[in-house]
Amino acid sequence: EIVMTQSPATLSVSPGERATLSCRASQSVSSNLAWYQQKPGQAPRLLIYGASTRATGIPARFSGSGSGTEFTLTISSLQSEDFAVYYCQQYNNWPTFGPGTKVDIK
Amino acid sequence: EVQLVESGGGLVKPGGSLRLSCAASGFTFSSYSMNWVRQAPGKGLEWVSSISSSSSYIYYADSVKGRFTISRDNAKNSLYLQMNSLRAEDTAVYYCARVKSGWTNLIDYWGQGTLVTVSS
16 A cells, blocks of 8 residues: 655645645655645545646646655645645555645634 | 535444445546545545446455445446445545546545444
């Protein structure tokens, strides 16, 4: 099983600031990496796949990078609706998810 | 608009059974692989099971293998999860999830989930 880790567990950011979230895989997943956003009481929403491709309807302030074992999600200028939990997921093998990074208001 | 609506969750005693359903609409259900993913209260996401578009390929997480059965009825645009021998650690919100067309194991749409609570 490919184990995904994320850091930090919680990120406190002021609106308008930049947020950088990290995800690491226990072995290479190539570019088979997705990012999801989940708000309380809601289902996850696909943000990024292929490590860097935005899903349909996702604003350009969300960007992804990385390959192999190290990945990054960047939110360039946080909006109020972006405060949520973010999960990375590898789909190179059976899907496994990271534990999540909670982005909250500073 | 893609819609996935789960039902069938509830409170069940350890060792009991439950059958979850997922009604799909807004897309050609028979063309897509589907997954079940669960989330224990306050915890992260765990993949449970996958089924290909024609039910030819079925896979399970080790944690549910031998106890859960995934199935689908393409004529009814529905996905199912039969859960037997339930344990307390199966308590979670269960999400029905669509695999993005042309991709393997990449989920692009999720339902709102149905809560399963296993407790005596």
